[in-house]
Every structure is written in structure tokens, then in C-alpha cells.
Amino acid sequence: MTSKFLKVTIERGAAAKNAQQVFDVPAHESQTVLDVVSWIQQCADPTLSYRYACRVGMCGSCAMMVNGVPRWTCRTHISKVLDGNAVTIGPLRNLPTIKDLVVDMDPFFDKWVAAEGMHHGGRTREHPIAPVDEKSAARIEASAGIECINCSICYAACDTVAGNPEYLGPAALLRAWTLLNDDKDEGRDAILAAVSGKGGCHNCHSMGSCTAYCPNELDPMSAIAGLKRETTKSFLGRVR
Amino acid sequence: MLSLRLYVLQRITALLMAPLVLGHLAMIIYATQGGLSAAEILGRTQGSVLWHLFYGTFVLAVSIHAAIGVRAVVHEWVGVKGVVLDVVMWATGLGLFALGARAVWAVTFA
């Protein structure tokens, strides 16, 4: 590191109306973006609000815009994102800001529900457990999809979400695709109907920002393509 | 904003147009050699049922395709929604079709 101090600009949302505030933060080896934000809150300005929990990339609560790019701040080294010795940190895009770096995740999770992103069970305790073939193509898709940590980075990265508030977004649609491929889920018709609505998968333009920025290296864009295929097939099946 | 029906229509017209565009591009490169004239164009197309069908299909497909495309762009980048969005889509499609049909008619049968 060239300088002993980092020039950190915080875009404080909501009440402060994105007022930019600059802090000098001591630089350290192996420092994450979250460490930097925490230092500001603990040592410079205790009124700064931000959100985190696990600090190891599991809980999905610490995502922020870092130099205009959505990132999980607990697993992002500051040295990787510094522009010279400066960095700009703001609240996640495409979600309403509550205060400073904290956004309201309600619209994000409401869309999970709207995409039928919940379990559709058909069996009772009397039934045997559904057999799962872990090598089947469908299970491989489902096993990848369940690694989503609901951090909303894909949602913040997506320009289609930005322009089309009804659009369910990559995370909710990836969830729908995961359930569609899960042998234990029996909600196929409900899921296909939910992702074919006004804000459904057909609004996606495959710009791929979801896949490019997913911190867990998941592929929502291809999942949405899968939904497009399945809904198109069932649509053409109905027409015939 | 884009329903399953519009999505399918958009893709079907796209698939239909892919060979038409290639034909049109080849035609452009061939026809523009040594300059263009009205007589040359008409000599090729006048009274030809084949050209009429080729460009007639093209105009119909492009009207549908462009109308749906404009719908997406106008909604996402301009913020138009609701009934106005439907009006914009239909006006684009019908307008393009009217102009296109008139042009095809002009160079084939008129």
C-alpha cells in the first residue's frame, strides 16, 4: 500500500440525500471494505448506519455499492477495489435506502414470494422421502441454486430491475428455477405461472450483470434462460 | 411489462427474419454495385410475386418485432407505462406496417 491513509467517500443515503462525506481511514494489511466501514463507525462517526452479521460471506447482509459496483463487503479486500488510495462506498442500488448504507430489503423478498420462491410440498410424514438423484441434470441445477445467500447483489447490478420496477429480478427467478429443478418440490404449475406474469422472466434481456457480479459465482442469467425455455415449451404446448 | 405471449411473438418474428435479413443484406451488396436507380429497383421487383412475398413477410415481421422492442425500451428508459405503453406499442406496429406495406406495394405492383 502506497499511502498510510485511505480516502474513503461514504454516500449517506435517505435523510442525508446521498450527501457525500469523506473520511481518512488508517490503512492495514488484509483489510476488507467492511473493516473500513466499521472503522469509520467506531472511530470517526458513530452515527453511521450499516448492516452486517456473519463477516464470512454466509449471511448476505453486508452488500454495498463499492465504486459503483455491488459487492459483499466482508469478503472484498479493500486493496482490490482502491482507485489510487480512494474508494467510494454507497447503499445498494435498486432498493429504497433507509439510512446511510442500510437499504430496505422488503421489495427484494416480496419478489421472492411473488415468484413462488417457497417450498411446495405434497407429501406428509406418512410418505417416504422423495428420492433425489444427485447426479441428475436437474439436481445439479438445484444444488447450485441453493447456494444463494440472498445478498441482493444481482438485484442491485441489474439494469432491467432499475428500469422496470415490476421485474422480479435475478435472485427471485433463480430461486424459482431452483425449486423447479428440485424433486422435493411439487409446485411446477404455480412456479411457471408466477414467472410468466407481468414482471416475469420474459423481461430479462440477458445482460448478465447478475452472473458477472454474483459473489458466490452462481449463474442467475442461465437460470432465467431455463425458465424462458420451460415457460415457452408449456406455452407452445397449450397452443398446439 | 413483457408477457410470455409478447416474448414468444418477439422471438418467432426474430427467427423468421434471420434468413430474410441475410437475403436483404446480400441483395443490398449486389444491388448497390454501380449505383442505384429507381428504374433498376423497379425492373427487379415490379410484378414479382416472389419479391412481394419476401418483403411483405419482412414488413409484417419487422412491424411486430419493432413494436415489442420499442415497448421494452420506452418502458425501461423513458418510464412510460399502463395504457399509454400499449398505445405506443400499437402505434409503432401499425404505423410501421402501414408505411412498409405502402412501400412494398410501390415497388412490386403499383
Place this chain on the structure above:
Amino acid sequence: MNAAKGIVSRAHPLWLAYVLHRLSGIGLAVFLPFHFWVLAMAMTAPARLDAFLAMTGAGVVKLAEFGLVFLLAVHMFGGLRLMALEWLPWRPSQKSLAAGAAAASFLIASLFLLKAV
């Protein structure tokens, strides 16, 4: 300015392919009515059509024509790329597909320009 900076900071190859597809689509949609209107002159005003066609030989117009052919080619190949990645269950490497589509479009447009001059 800030918004533009934000957009550029998130740019990546597939995103650029999306923007190119959208802009070429808008370009074509704007151009088509003029194209149809001029062609219909064959019926309404043949002399004006000939005067217009004579203009197409000029250098600046040639460049504009190159642009139009490029728009058409880039929109078609970009669209084929899109349908391939939506409907063929391919995995990654769509970046090369995007680059290939742009390259093929450029090739066709250049071919047109070379033939035309």
C-alpha cells in the same frame, strides 16, 4: 455525470452486447419509417426517388449507409446470439459468442462498403 460513471463502472462484455443490441434496435426503428417513405416514392414521385438515389453515391452518405448495414447486421447477429444463449442449454463462453457476433457484423458492413466504393 455521476450516473454515467456508475454505469461505466459496471460494464462487462455481455452488458456491452446488450447495449449494442438495444441501441442498434432503436437506430433501426428510427430509420425504417424513412426507408419505407423513400421507397414509396417509386409510386408517388419517381423523379425525386432518382434524385435521392443519386445522392447515395456521396462519401458522407456512403459512411451513413455503412452505419445502417452495420446496425442491421449487428442486431441480427446479436439477436441470434441472444436466442442461442436462451434456448440452447449452453454453459459460459457466451462472451466469445458476443464478440463473434460483433465481428461478423463488422465484416458484412465492411464488405458492403468495399463493394460500394
